[in-house]
Structure formats: C-alpha cells, structure tokens
Amino acid sequence: MIKPLLVRPKILTPVRFHYCPGCGHGVAHRLVAEVIDELGLREKTVGVASVGCSILIYNYLDLDIQEAAHGRAPAVATGIKRVLPDRFVFTYQGDGDLASIGLAEIVHAAGRGENFTVIFINNANYGMTGGQMAPTTLPGQKTTTSPKGRDVGQAGYPLKMAEILAVLDGPSYITRVAIHNPGAVIKAKKSIRKAFQCQKLGLGFSMVEILAACPTNWGMEPLTALQWLEKEMIKYYPLGVFKDTEMMAPSAAL
C-alpha cells in the first residue's frame, strides 16, 4: 500500500492564504492544523483569533473561532475555557498583540494557569499596520517608527516573552521555536503538539513562541529574511524550553 508522506490537513480550508511571500503565518497555521488533526480535536476546539495579519485565521482553519479585540485574546480564551472546561481552547497572537497592548492579559492568564494554549508568533514588528516597532523589535532594527534602528536608550529593550512568562508558577510549558528551515519546522510542530497535550492533561497554561519572518515589513527577500531570522533573531531570542512541568505531573504517566 502506498502511504502518502504529506497530506493537506483536514481542518485547513481550501482557501489561498492572503499572507505575503515568505510570511511565517502560513507555516504556523499549517502546523496548528496538522496537530489538531492528528490529535483528533477539531470538534472539541474553540480558537481565538487576535488582531494582526493573522486575524483572518478563521478563513483558513475549519474550527469554531472567536475573534478578540487587540491584545485581549487571553481574556476571551479565559471566558471560553471557564464555560467549556472540557473543550480545547487556543489563542493565536502576534507580538504587538501579545507583548504590547495585551501584556497584562497574557501575564495574568499565564499567572492564573489558565488551561489553554497560546501560539505566539514573534516577527519583531507590527505586520498588519505596516511594520512599526514592536516590543520585540531588536536593538538597531529599522522599522517605520524606528527609522534609524531601535535605539535602546530611547525606546528601551525588547521583551523576551517566553523568559518572562516562564518565571511564573501558572504555566506548564513554555518554549521558543523558529520556522526558518525544515528541521526547525519539525521541532516547532513537536512543541505545538506538546503544548496541546499539556492542555489535554489539564496541566495549565502553555505557550509556544514561534520566531517567524516578515519579509515585506523587514524589507527583505524571503530567503534573506529567513537568514536574518537565523542569524539575528535567534541570537537575541534563544530557542529552547523555558518551562516544562509535564514531567513532574502525576498524570504524565498516562
């Protein structure tokens, strides 16, 4: 019998992405779709779309989805999960959304140990509004609102969200991955799968920070953008697992 190596995930709708060439959202969407398919969670899942380029995630994932106001996805997810504790809830947020306007919401949802999963796309700028400086913009990185490069003396230092949230007691699993090459993409998928499993086991808040490219707003060709991600972004935002309580949990034996 011939087994296909790769099939289109069932929950990925047959619609063309609106994302720019080289944008990380397409890959990240697909990974989320594959994991939900593989875990058989489609009919138990409620997604929360956040403001940013990825707000239209509901065009691409065949799931029940609520759209949240800018930054408020973790609060919306909290409301959903409190009503439907046996459903699978995830937010999909960008860095402007999660690390700037929604900082309070993400920190407190993590602190409360809300049992949902956050997919956090860090592309070091505001994509949807046209490439302005984000809390995650690297020192020296040029954006439309840091035209001479981010000056840390004036604009301060980037926020390292995975590290910040990992010091809290609420989260069960916090990791940072990247999707700049096939090997990294496979690792990213494993992390997403693990984060979803933490939720399934009821271990509490889980987040996968995904370093992704934004070639259009970075003013780079897609390949150059991936190289820049590998060379510059990972240097500032080291990949790795920052928190993992699954191993300590009694239910891990399941």
Next chain:
Amino acid sequence: MDQVMLKGNEAIGEAALRAGCRYYFGYPITPQSELMEYLARRLPEVGGTFLQAESELAAVNMVYGAAGAGGRAMTSSSGPGISLKQEGISFLASAELPCVIVNVMRGGPGLGTIQPSQGDYTQATRGGGHGDYRLPVLSPVSIQEMVDLVYNSFDMAEQYRTPVILLTDGVLGQMMEPVLLPEEITHEYMKPWITDGCQHRPRRLIKTLYLDSGELESHNLHLQAKFKRLSAKEVRFEGYHLEDAEVLIIAFGICARVGRTAVDHLREKGLRVGLFRPVTLWPFPSASLKEAAERVRHLVTVEMNAGQMLEDVRLALPGREIGFYGRMGGIVVSALEIEVEIMRIMGGNGG
C-alpha cells in the same frame, strides 16, 4: 418567594444568580464592590464561576468569551471602570453577544468621587464605545426594581443578542431595603450561534471585522434594524400623578425617587405636580413623554449631572421650554431643593 433585607449591590448579585447567571468577571471599584464580593461567595455555591480579572478590559473580554461559548455572563463597574470596558462593549455589541453590564455610577469626570451621580447617562445611552450601536439601558428606582430589572436584563440580552446596561448609582447600590426575591426565573433561549467546538455541524465564527465596506454596512444595517425593533417593543416608563399635573418633573433613578417625595409634599400644598420617570433610558420613552407633557404648563428635568437626559427630553418635546435642575460632584438632589425649584417656576405662590 423570599423576602430579605438586601443592599442594592448585593440584590443585583442575588437576582443575577436567580436569573441563571453563572459567570461573573469583574474588577473592584467603589461604589459597586459589594456586588462582586457577593458573587465571589455565592456563585461557587451554585456551581458558577467567579473570577476577579486583572483589569476592566480583561473582565469585559472574559464576558465576551464566556457569552460566545454560551454562558450567561455578567460584569459590573462604576464610571472610570465602565470607560475602560467600552472597547469590549463595542465588540460585544457588534458580535451580538448577550450579557449584562452593571454601572453603579459615581461622580466624574476622571476619578471624580466615589459618591453617587448620574453623569454616565450620555455614555450609556449613546452606546459609549466606537462605532454605531446602542444598548438597552435600564434604570431602577428601588432595590426591588433593581432585582426585577436584572431578570429583565438577562432576558432582553438573550432575546435580542445584545449587551444590556443596568444603570444605577451609588445611593441605590449602597442602600438597603426589603426585597421580594423570586425563587428562580430562568428562560432558556436558543443559541444556534455559540462557539463550543463544531461537533456534527459546520464551524461558527464570532467576529466583528468586516474588511469589505458593503459587508460592514449590511452588518450595521442589521444592527440598526435590531435597535429599531427594540425601540418599538421595549420602551418603559412610570408616571406619577400625571392625570392633572400642571408641572411635570422628569427624572430617572435616584432623582425620580427623590422627585416622588417632592411631588407628595407639593401635592399636600395643593400644587398639581406630577412625575415622569423613564425606566428605559434607551430606548427613551419619547412618545409617552410627549403625551404626558401635552396637558402640563411647566416641565423641569431633575438630574445628578449637567443636564444629560435633558437633551433627550428636548428631542422628545421640540419647541417646548424645559427647565433643568441638577447637582453634580456626588451631591444627591434633595426633595426640598426640587420643591423650591418647582415653586419658583410656578411663580413662588405655592403656599
């Protein structure tokens, strides 16, 4: 039916519970904190969820999530907190999610005071947040009516798929009165739009983004049609001594309660004074007010603000001269002040 002595804020909490509310998200602010304190104790007793949010923004967005997931949810606050909730309220209105939002008004603008006022009338009745929307706004005059209107609020919210505002103030929130509490009045509404995992059905979306202008206009027209339906069906008011009134006091909430005492005193003096009280501040009972005003010589609006409802009264009664008496800063209008004002209007010959 239980008769109990309850503080206004607690009465709202107990009534919400008995109206089937099982999810409360809020943030402490005076003079409404007893409401959340009460539900923090009571909701777990009935298997509900109480969650103290990190901010008003988070609280109202938790309500958004809970309502979208099919839960009967509520939040409450006072002036400054309600302003913070406006972002979420605009989203709730656009996404057509039912919930109840309580505003126990304090004096503003800014932090103002923790004393009562009616300064949020305009904010409440004009939607309050960005975009074109309106919300039903109910204004009680007693703790008993607070309880009754809480039941109505949850029904209206689910029937019309809209947030409903219960607009009250620090006096009613803080005072105690005996109230009759019905055991439980819970109406179940079909919710074929909630997002709870698309088992055996196509997926559903709860959203407010319409990038296509035509689509957004259609959505706005749909909302406006709903507001029109609401305006036609849900108008409420109360009249007191309207039959032979020569002077009509128009007031809502605590001012109407004080106004009623003023009417009684003035009637004892032989003055023909009546009171018109909108129970729904939006939709405003314009037609009924017009009818009530036809036979009276003088009209005066009494409010604990600079004359916010006065604008709606003027819209209802074009061409009429309308007096205004108001206090601000957390000062409660007294019956005596109203009586002096009415006698002044009537030419000082009230004796």
